[in-house]
Amino acid sequence: MSEANVNKTTTSPAPKKKSGLKARVQKFGSALSNMVMPNIGAFIAWGLITAIFMAGGWFPNADLAKMIQPMVHYLLPLLIAFTGGNMISGHRGGVVGAIATMGVIVGSSIPMFIGAMIMGPLGGWAIKKWDDAIADKVHSGFEMLVNNFSAGIMGMLLAIIGYFGIGPLVAGASAAMAVGVNWIIKVNLLPLANVFIEPAKILFLNNAINQGILTPLGIQAAASAGKSILFLLEPDPGPGLGLLLAFALFGKGTAKASAPSAMIIHFFGGIHEIYFPYVLMKPALFLAVIAGGVTGTATFSLLDVGLKSTPSPGSIIMLFVMSPRSVSNYLGLLLGVTLATVVSFLVAAVILKRDKTMVDDSLAAAQGQMSDMKNGSAAVETSAAEPADVIASYKDVDHIIFACDAGMGSSAMGASLLRDKVKKAGIDMSVTNTAISNLKDEPGLLVITQNELADRAAQKAPHALRLSVDNFLSSPKYDQVVVNLKARDQVSDEPAPTSAAPQATNAEDPGELPAGLNLAVVNEIVFVHHDGHLGTATMATSLMKDRIKKANKQVTVKNVGIDELQDENSLLVVSSPEAAKNLRTRYTQVQVLVTDDLLNSPKYDKMVLALK
Template sequence: MAIKDKVSSFGKFLSGMVMPNIGAFIAWGFLTALFIETGWLPNEQFASITGPMLSYLIPVLIAAQGGYLTGGDRGRITGAIAVIGCIAGAPDTTMLMGAMVMGPFAGWVIKMFDKAMEGRTPAGFEMLIDNFSVGIIGMLLAMLGYVAIGPIMTAILTVLMGGVQILIQYSLMPLLAIFIEPAKVLFLNNAINHGIFTPIGIAQAQETGRSIMYMLEANPGPGLGVLLAYCFFCRDAKTRQSAPGAVIIHFFGGIHEIYFPYVLMNPKVIIAPIVGNACAIAWFSFTGTGLTSAASPGSIIAFLSMTPPEFMVTNIIGVAIAAGVSFAIAVPLVRSMAVADIDRASEQMREMKGTSEAAVISDTKDGKIVFACDAGMGSSAMGATRFRNRIKAERPDLTVEHSSVDTVPADAAIVVCQRVLSERARKSAPTAQIVTIDNFLDDPALDALYEALTKLARAHELKGDEVAAPALVEEPKPAEASAPVLSVTADDIRVGCQTLSREDAIRASGALLVEKGCVDASYVDAMVERDKLTSVYMGMGVAIPHGTNEAKDAVKHTGVVLQQYPDGVDFDGEKAYLLFGIAGKGNEHLEVLAAICKAIEDESVLEKMKTTDDVAWIADVLNKAN
């Protein structure tokens, strides 16, 4: 993996610990800005809340999130326990940096313990061992934090504080802009702000009530100047028209990432925010201003909300200086561009951030790919089965599995989900690379993912790397080999059906399941509801209507029905010619999906199935897939 990719992954991991807890920073920041002695509305009682929030709540939240990212739910608890030792071992230091170290470390330790215990836990003692292991390991790590991690983090923070004091003493603070602005474009903005500047800022604010460190990365002025230059002077009409919207999102929404593509399309433009921020930092240093807490997100609203009353005008001038200088430098650079290509730059930005829909994948050796849908039971299971069969020969080192989009495993390297679920996937797996698709069987993004993963395999071979033995999730197997789950008769198949609306076709499929005695009538409504949540269209002309997870009780026994629509049923512009209605008792639906996937894997068989009137042949193909 390239150095840039490693740095970017590290930055994303730090962001993944901090960003879910920004609300706690905001709550603490407003309490500080309003109620401390130098705040807007001084109040001694309310101000007393700020200390415990900063000393205990925020470090525990960050450590818990870090533990979750490396060790799942058990890592979350272990990380929260362990960081208390760091806090107690360094009572005079705000232990944000300690939390960022101890949380992931604790999650990793409990994960290694669980791996070592696989298959060794006596039956009936699972809960006892699970609870005691978290408690004992958490206790030991808390003790380690007390005697080592806490004091070490204090020493590191002291060194960093000393470095800041030297920069201030010799008026060298503006030089930090040379590091800050390029790092932001590499998506390290949250990492440097919350991982480096915020801990130092907290220490300064405890002494003086404010800190310039909160202003270095969060100032929206440098990016505003770049965007305004594109608004008025870009020769490419498409890019010029997109810039005003970006101005609003950046300046008022605080999403600095919106201006990164405008820098990437002409890398020389990075000079503008560097010089703009340097001038603003010089102004802030000269005036002795600061913020009372971290301004996150970096909008003008958050920036001014954390400004002490006596420095309001000063800070507004600083933002204006940054924007003005950045604008003045960016204008000739933007005007000299031939024709800007914002789409290409945006794609480059997504690739750098690891969320490209074209599946630009970092090194995933021995990694885990998770197909995620709403419930983790239907379409994702089939998608995982098909992709697993496709990739296993070239990448036997990969694990391919499925899950609910809200419970993606913490160690997932890549998450594949439908577009409508992408935001939920990012919240569930903040450090994973997200690949969005329209369907789980035949989507260009899946082809791009396959190509990227196989290219990585060939790259490893060229370097002489050893590829591990297969670690793929095994295909689901019926509990009893003598009783195949997928059992289809001619009565379960309807060919030559007249085209219906999407909902009517799903209800017709459900009616066949009711007629077969597989489900109660209530299951039919659950099938319609499932399609409304996320489409049951799988791709390649196939839809698989099935009920929601909540409708499991309506299933009497596992069954499959098939309706063939020669003219197709419309699913948001895609035609489904085969509708497999399924109902699974317990987890048998996974075996049914695996069997269907196997049956239609041969595209010639699938195409014949869409048009043939030979019901016996269709039944034979499906039954042989068990």
């Protein structure tokens, strides 16, 4: 397979899949959660101010408590609306979306979170359509005038529509939903919600459920009652903790060995996604997390436990931080989480002890099956190609982005893990994370996503190299990424000499240093990169640093761009013959050592020996 074919294979969009109910719900829920998650800090700030300064709080303060109502009525909905509009049409869409949301805020007496989720994207969509329609019709010099007035007029019209139309409809729907939720709580049926919530979490609908549905309803309830049990339905860490504890005691192989560390990340770090593969490796374990969730919610409901705001991430620490200042609430919260853990553990323990089929690699096998269980076939991956083609496909990669639903939590953890591996391998590579909605089709990009988001990654970055994994927190593919990066960096860009090539003469001995080099004055060695290719020069820099350190030489080794050099005699530039021609046309003072092999030239031993 040629290199061109490899690139074509790895960058082509994944085949479309049949759209099921779960996929549509996930897409809709992702849109909702992507408006909330970037602003979760503001929700936490509001929750802390409420918990600390309201009457009955930790340190009641009537003056500071005046911030509570304006924040929940204006700040939080406007932030959501701006984010929603910005997702559709950038900053301009965010502004129009925020203006439009003022109509539903003023036209209603309740916090308009759902209204903001409608008007924000609507404002961004409307201004985007307007801009597209008049893009080629505005005379030169009038662009700013038209843009400013069109945004203002569009925002005003949408605000009026929101005031008279959307606001009353949302207020009525919210009131009906609130009545329904209150009825469920009164008749003690709320725990049954976990029958649906726990399996949905495993299918990565947790953001859709929590940020898209429970958080807006919980905020409205907490604004009047001071707390809400709805903030505990999805973030409760008890079911996951009990499951992992059962694996730590009764699991086998990799699953048993990894469970203790997973418990710490899950319970204290609040990254619930880490236990999802453990459930999928044995579908009967759905019963364990469902039983734990129902038990926890039933306990919270019975003891009237609630939180003042959504805990993010869903760690035990954040649950207590967001709890009202009440001993009974603290005790009820602790009891609910404990009972959820115990019940989930007992059910999972019975299932695991009765299971005779689990083997050492069962966790890895389950992770490998996650894509098929959730979305069918995975996105096209480089691992399907021949090894040489895989290495070639990495030739232009200069930054890596982990993309997940919300751009937080597990993707940040995954980016941190790979960043550490890349750093230890001596590879100079940017590794970051973002929400998949913010992903851009950039040159030199390697996108790493979870399997269920592979299609969306292909749509957002069709020309990027893409890799899908089952679990951001424990994928063996990270090691392969590092191996591929190191391998591509060691592949010489120069063609190998043919057997007919003339042998080097004594004057051209590849192990001899050229005459005229004055290495005694050199205090800095530089490997230059040019034409945007950093790989080989980066690896060569790392290897040379090791040589210099072992030789106890006081010389700095760097990797810089060919345009960033200082023209000084104390600078030794190591370059390929091709780069040397470019160097000599630009610089007259720098010393140049030309070699065909930047990684392991036979000249390096004598060069290092001659350094001061």
